[in-house]
Amino acid sequence: MxxxxxxxxxxxxxxxxxxxxxxxxxxxxxxxxxxxxxxxxxxxxxxxxxxxxxxxxxxxxxxxxxxxxxxxxxxxxxxxxxxxxxxxxxxxxxxxxxxxxxxxxxxxxxxxxxxxxxxxxxxxxxxxxxxxxxxxxxxxxxxxxxxxxxxxxxxxxxxxxxxxxxxxxxxxxxxxxxxxxxxxxxxxxxxxxxxxxxxxxxxxxxxxxxxxxxxxxxxxxxxxxxxxxxxxxxxxxxxxxxxxxxxxxxxxxxxxxxxxCREVMPEESRRLAALRDQLQDGILSRVDEAFLNGHPERRLPHNLNISFSYVEGESVLMGLNKEAAMSSGSACTSATLEPSYVIAAIGASTELAHSSIRFSLHRFTTDEEVEYVGRRTVEVIGRLRDMSPLYELAKEGVDIKSIHWKAE
Ligand SMILES: Cc1ncc(COP(=O)(O)O)c(C=O)c1O
The missing domain is CATH 3.40.640.10 (Type I PLP-dependent aspartate aminotransferase-like (Major domain))
Structure with a gap:
């Protein structure tokens, strides 16, 4: 289809x-x-x-x-x-x-x-x-x-x-x-x-x-x-x-x-968890410095939340917004550029809190959609990181936290 x-x-x-x-x-x-x-x-x-x-x-x-x-x-x-x-x-x-x-x-x-x-x-x-x-x-x-x-x-x-x-x-x-x-x-x-x-x-x-x-x-x-x-x-x-x-x-x-929901729940949650796992594996196996947020097992079957170092969640969503609708932080806070208080509460740095993306699947999500979104997310993150001086430094082995930035 x-x-x-x-x-x-x-x-x-x-x-x-x-x-x-x-x-x-x-x-x-x-x-x-x-x-x-x-x-x-x-x-x-x-x-x-x-x-x-x-x-x-x-x-x-x-x-x-x-x-x-x-x-x-x-x-x-x-x-x-x-x-x-x-x-x-x-x-x-x-x-x-x-x-x-x-x-x-x-x-x-x-x-x-x-x-x-x-x-x-x-x-x-x-x-x-x-x-x-x-x-x-x-x-x-x-x-x-x-x-x-x-x-x-x-x-x-x-x-x-x-x-x-x-x-x-x-x-x-x-x-x-x-x-x-x-x-x-x-x-x-x-x-x-x-x-x-x-x-x-x-x-x-x-x-x-x-x-x-x-x-x-x-x-x-x-x-x-x-x-x-x-x-x-x-x-x-x-x-x-x-x-x-x-x-x-x-x-x-x-x-x-x-x-x-009651009638379809057993089958629906199994199907969505399998698709979610497929999306998760597809992304985490191809993107380095990507971190799953939340509990690896005790979580909703349709939810996936990942933080990507060296990119802003908002930039990833902007790069994809004609193709896919996801969210960074929750809908009610995405009008502001405050990092997600939930991701901050689980102990992530401000940088990682800013770089989280929530993918949430639903009853009408298809295999093809999951495959497409996974592939394009990986590509957009790759492109953004290619433009990121911080990512380049990190790849050269520089400890970013040790850098003393000098204002001109
Ligand atoms: C955990 C949680 N509580 C409460 C609400 C608010 O529900 P409603 O949008 O029906 O007012 C939401 C909405 O997304 C939610 O996710």
Whole structure:
């Protein structure tokens, strides 16, 4: 099949909607347009039934036993805000301390900073060079005032998957609520909120081949029953936790997307991991001074993040942008030229943090695309290094760090 350019390899920023998802959504824009809270007529009942079905489909994807535990939101960012702010407000009398990590997505970090300004204390636990959080570091951070642990399930840049079950068990032991940002993991790997002891879980549809603008927060109802203060006041929808008319077509699409992910997950993750490994081997075997970021095994099947010495990630992407779409750093920070804080947090130098590229594969990625992107990435890096005086010096055996640059 002829390649279609630019080849999309940035599926951790967003995924294309699966055509089956679009088909499921379409009737809910037109003939099935009822309001799910209209209790008095069939238009409302039809919409409510569709929302209930979607709630069940999302619940199944994450192992929630009771669909009522799924609260629909506008996406991952809102779910994270609702989880952190909702717990902080609800449990303020109990304590004012939160434990999180330095590699959370911006939503998690920015909410934590806001809560600090409001008098909360937040411990930001560091990560190891492979991106893993040391569960003992979380244990040591817990104080009698800790009301929440928030640790992401899998990282959006380096794909490292945390030992969520161990953190869940620790949270249970200490009687602390556990939230996980599973925005990148949901739909890509098996998740079981019961087995992993998760109390709150954030996810979004647009990272699992569903539409943009809808997500969910799982809120545990039993063992323990978790309560959160709502962020919005209004009609009391979503069991009082998230007022506002639900976007029924998006919710239906989210449900269908979750259902498809669950069905295809074993086969899809095997296929993508094999393609990802092929891309990784193709690049690492042909480019020297290239370093894999993240954990070599405990990582999302579709993620590959590599730093290339002596080139800027941005320059590589510019060199390829008519042919392939990838990202350097995460999408939300790529508007600035700040190096990736995640790559910096795993101990890389500023130079290597600037030179990282994230390739993320998806349901529609083909073998030919992987072969093409791998080959062209190697070529562009070769060309950029040929123009780099630093690379030339390094090849001559000069220790770059020992050079004292003299300003004219
Ligand atoms: C780890 C992580 N958390 C949260 C979000 C935000 O989700 P949304 O775009 O649905 O607001 C993203 C988005 O990419 C993400 O990767």
């Amino acid at each position: 002829a390649l279609k350019f630019p080849i999309f390899m940035d599926s951790q920023s967003t995924t294309p909607c699966d055509p089956r998802v679009v088909d499921a959504m379409l009737p809910y824009f037109t003939e099935k347009f009822g309001h799910p809270a209209s209790r008095n007529h069939p238009y409302g009942w039809e919409a409510e039934a569709a929302v209930d079905r979607a709630r069940g489909q999302v619940a199944q994807l994450i192992g929630a036993r009771d669909p009522k535990e799924v609260v629909f939101t506008s996406g991952g960012t809102e779910s994270i805000n609702l989880a952190l702010k909702g717990v902080a407000e609800m449990y303020r009398e109990k304590g004012n301390h939160i434990v999180t990590t330095v590699i959370e997505q911006r939503a998690g970090l920015d909410v934590a900073k806001r809560l600090e300004r409001q008098g909360f204390e937040v411990t930001y636990v560091p990560v190891q060079p492979d991106g893993m959080v040391d569960v003992d570091a979380i244990r040591n951070a817990i104080t009698p005032k800790t009301v929440l642990i928030s640790v992401m399930y899998a990282n959006n840049e380096i794909g490292t998957i945390q030992d969520v079950a161990a953190i869940g068990a620790l949270a249970k032991e200490k009687g602390v609520i556990f939230h996980t940002d599973a925005t990148q993991a949901a739909g890509k790997m098996p998740i079981d909120v019961e087995k992993a002891g998760i109390d709150l879980l954030s996810c979004t549809a647009h990272l699992m081949y569903g539409p943009k603008g809808v997500g969910a927060l799982y809120v545990r109802r039993k063992g323990p029953r978790v309560r959160i203060a709502p962020m919005m006041d209004g009609g009391g929808h979503e069991r009082g936790m998230r007022s506002g008319t639900l976007p029924v077509p998006l919710v239906v699409g989210f449900g269908r997307a979750a259902e498809i």
